[in-house]
Amino acid sequence: MRLVYEQISEAEMIFGMPLGLRNVPDKLVWHFTKNGTYSVKSGYWVARDMMSRQHADRARSSTNGCKEVWEKIWGINAPHKIKVFMWRAVKGFLPCATNLKQKKILEDSRCWQCGWNNESVMHVLWDCLKVKKIWKKTFLQGVCRVWQEPTFLDLVHHICSTATRSELETFCFTAWWIWRNRNLHRYEEKSLEPEEVA
The missing domain is CATH 1.20.5 (Single alpha-helices involved in coiled-coils or other helix-helix interfaces)
Known part of the structure; x- marks a missing residue:
């Protein structure tokens, strides 16, 4: 009722405005x-x-949103190297194949593990089929195939908003081990099993 009254009074005010003395179109x-x-x-x-x-x-x-993410990441109980790794991953500073190709260090940006997609930070730490096997062994087993985040920052933000502190620590450690396993596979031709990484 009040809304109708306010609209009527506004309409009366509008109709009560003088239009001017000149008749200009x-x-x-x-x-x-x-x-x-x-x-x-x-x-x-x-x-x-x-x-x-x-x-x-x-x-x-x-x-x-990033401020909240950084506060949670820097607040986890983990070695400094894990926190710095997460910062580099979220910022896209890891030397994955896509970044190395942009800097003209590599000619091919395909993933060294699956050989199919471009190896971006998001692919190497979350989207790669070989990496999915590792995430299935963690608290993220139910969502690792469902969550389709565009960037690693979006993924970390999603996890920070839903996970407990302990789960966030597990996520950070697992991501670091995935990166380490990728480097072992690439440079030393060794590879850990998903159970060993998770």
Whole structure:
């Protein structure tokens, strides 16, 4: 009832506004230019400005989410090397094949373990079929095939928001062992079984 009353009073206020003494027809005005006329150039700059503001808003919100993730990761009971590894993985600083190809160190960015997909941080630590066998041995066995996160940061954020501190520690240690096992396989031609890694 109150909402209807407020709308009626607003309508009365709008109808009570004087329109002016001159009888001038309405016209469209583009307020993003000095002369009020639309141009493709001005439309382009408005669209770019809108996109950069949206990007900045997304970056601000993801930074706030990252703060919580970092507080949880730096707060786990683990050696410093595990925490630094997680920081490097989330930031995408691990020397996986995709990153090495971008730096022109490698010509082929395929995964060294499965040979199928590009070896990104997300692939080598979560998406690779050989890695899934390891995650199935942990507390993530029910979701390792279901969760389809676009980046490792998104995955870590998801885990930080759902896992206990002990589970987060298990996740960090397991991710580190997966990376270590990948390096053993690649450089020393050794490989641990999923049970040994998990």
